[in-house]
Amino acid sequence: MTDLPISSRNITEEPDHDAENNHDPVIQEPRLWRDVGWTARVVKNVDDEGWAVEMIKDGEPEPALVGPWTMGRDKKNPKPLDTNAFNTLVKTASEVLRRHEQQLHALLHKEISVATASAAVNVTLDVIPDDDFPYALLTACDEDGTQLAQVQVRANFTLNKSSATAWVEADFRKPN
Template identity: 60%
Template sequence: MSAEPEHEDVSIFEDRLWHHKGWEARVIKNEDDDGWAVAMTQDGQAEPALVGPWTMGRDKKSPKPLDMSAFNTLVKTASEVIRRNEQHQAALLHKAIEIEHRGLRVTVALDIEPDEENPSATLTATATDGSQLARIGVRPDHSLTRASAQRWADAGYPRVRED
């Protein structure tokens, strides 16, 4: 067994590379022009969460060195990008629509389980008191709209045929 500290515990504070508290900021040459960019990568991730332009130094050739203020701002921005991406992904995998059926407010929800080999989805109808009215398996590409939810409820929540 190695007695070396884990990578996450090591802090590095160099002009073009900072690694601190689970984040790495790396100033890199911008491939598109003569400028510089900064890439923010969270520990354990292969790809940066954020890549953005970086300020030139006083000589107008070299990049400005990283500092604590810039690093903290970059961490905050990259964390927000990750949070928004997670929210977007969650919205793609869960959709809920409220309809009126026989005088009751019913929530019809589509939940998708993304699996590269065998994705699946479930359509669920729930009353406002939390009781489940129906639950069926549907194709992951099932289109949940207010009209389709209403048709399903009006038909008595049958198993959906999706040939």
């Protein structure tokens, strides 16, 4: 390499075609930014005359976030993306995905504690959303986390205080 100052060097790297190590290059264009695992794309808003921005997480087929985008000074073209806007969009889109994951977890995982004569039993229901054969696992653990029983039940099994108590009192026989 030459002894040019770093700012004067034209550094280009050959693209890595190995699928495991393939990282998309950083792009910072007025309507397209790609960095830190996200792509922001400013597009014509199909719902009205303005512009929209979509945030796509690398490897995902659909945008995690689509929202309105500000018009530029000419009131015709979109405002160009910049570092601050991109960072805000990444933060917002990440939060949307996090909330979605929390909601999905809440739908697929339920937990109830049942008091018995001898101790408390924690009963959990974990739904396995298989396309062909969805099911759920009903599990009982003691206060120390030791598994006492586990049975497979329907994916639409309702776990509530009554059903958990009935299962524990029936010595963990598979509910109907």
